[in-house]
Amino acid sequence: MKSITDESTKTIWYYSESGFPSYMAISSYREKSPSYEHCIASKETWEKLTKNQKQYGLGNPKNNIGKQ
Numbered sequence: 001m002k003s004i005t006d007e008s009t010k011t012i013w014y015y016s017e018s019g020f021p022s023y024m025a026i027s028s029y030r031e032k033s034p035s036y037e038h039c040i041a042s043k044e045t046w047e048k049l050t051k052n053q054k055q056y057g058l059g060n061p062k063n064n065i066g067k068q
Contacts, residue, residue, distance in 0.1 A: 001025065004049055011037045015046035 001016040001023075012033065016022035023040060030038050041049060 002046070003029075005036070009037070010035060011039055013039050013041045013046070013049055015041045015043070017043075 001014055003015070004013045005011075006013070012029070014023070014026060014029075026038055026040070
């Protein structure tokens with residue numbers, strides 16, 4: 001499972017192509033980082049996050065990524 005951490009918004013985004021079995025691990029990640037919001041990204045959102053991260057840097061307002 002892939003993840004990106006946005007320190008400015010205290011959000012951790014997760015993406016897995018395999019889906020359900022992998023996402024069951026998020027509960028253990030939540031216990032390790034309870035002060036962060038944990039979000040599952042759709043394929044489209046993940047592509048936007050990674051594209052914009054390379055272009056502007058994660059957390060930059062130019063990314064224009066809304067939570068889905």
